[in-house]
Amino acid sequence: MLQLSQVASILALLQLSSSAALSRPAFSRASTSTALAASEHCGDYDYVILSGTPWIVYNMLYNAHMTVGTHAPISNPFKRPTLATGNPEVVWSSVTDIEYVESTNNVPKGYSFVGLTQNLEITISDISSIPASYAWTGTNATDFKGNVCFDFMVSDTKGDSTSTSAQELMLWLQYEGGQLPIGWEKRMLPDTQFDGSFEGDLKECFEALVALSKFTNETYVNVGNAGTEFFYGDSILNATLGLQIDLS
Template sequence: MALKWILALAASATALPTIATISSRASTPASNHCGAPDSSVIVSGTPWIVYSMNYNYQDIDGTCCTGFAGLVTGADGEQKCAWDSTWDIAKVDSTSNVPKGYSFVGLTQNLENTISDIASIPATYNWVRSNETAYKGNVCFDFMTSDTKGDSTSSSAQELMLWLRYEGGQLPIGWADGAVATIQLYGKTWKLYQGVNTDTGITVSSLLVDQADQYYGYFAGDIKDWLLAMVKQGLFTSSTYVNVGNAGMEPFYGTVSFKNKLGLKINLA
């Protein structure tokens, strides 16, 4: 996903952890975003924007919503964004392989810095899924880099996806060509798939673990380790810019809800 408009919008304005109750200190009220292709809320006092990007909304037979619930404090003492993604999308044969959009929380701070200027990108992602039907979609991190500061739309940009969980037969771009590399990361074995998104002209590099080794509701790690692994693979150098960063779900079809708590920030060196 080419998410350059997120940056412009932002400028304008082991065991599961236990989570505290919703913080009353949050000054941004809870909200729900459905239908329209680009509906969002910037969460004040945080590095986050909650975004409903139903870019193929015309193919949604039903509803697909993204909600901001509030702010919570995790067992690690760090602030998290509590949000949800709720789909009630009929499976239609002609559009079952079409992603209806992207439901996510994106970063608004400390972007457009080079990898070498970033000390760490600590991330925790906790999700609880409740589904009434079979569904197709994934849970992922999505970052965009470029040798040009701020570029997330040209064919020179790179889109990086880290698939934590995938269901319903969703496959990454480049799957038909086979994996181009196998790497060790976060204590797991990942396969790297690459291909060009024909809608954007941008090369997408996706990391997937085997289906039996997927994450089941919780991820914790330093996203910079992922970026450095891609440097090692020769995708770019440590002087490339990190222009976009987010985490979320890609809905295809199904009746399912995800209750999420995300901790994600960029610490500069």
């Protein structure tokens, strides 16, 4: 899971990207595909902002000092519209080669993800929908411990992702290797794991939590992304992701 001290730096980066996005045209919903240059990001805090899209691809190896091995997400941003909605998607991969070490096998080594750079720091009531599509295949050469998830940081304060009042909402789609939620109160685990694909409106998750009085309609959604947490193993995750926040 994300470390709060790291979320702050990501949020600042996302907001810089969002400000820059105001001066450029909105991302295309044309029927043709757009191939952007592929790139590889193996640094402990390595990223690329995908120009003309609402995304940043980020490698966050926040427990590098406990890691024996390597990890890198591959940005292969082939942008295309989904058939159902016309919304854009990005193709990306996460390559993990981390040795199993008994003393740290239950410590997440990091998180690689595609993060939103637009329509953040708004209240739940400002959001009309959060259309999401996530398709993935995982190939494991050894035992692997990790998950596939959506991740959001929310707070009653605009822009807050670091204080004790900020909360993390993780929506786990698939998990393996005995990984269980630790350290945070609000996680959603499916009764039955999703088998390689998910499509839906994530606004419904927030509405359900509002109905349960966990959040209010004036709670701010400050960070949003989708990715994979990894603990150990030799594994390749290939994914196609569509994620955006539409305003009311």
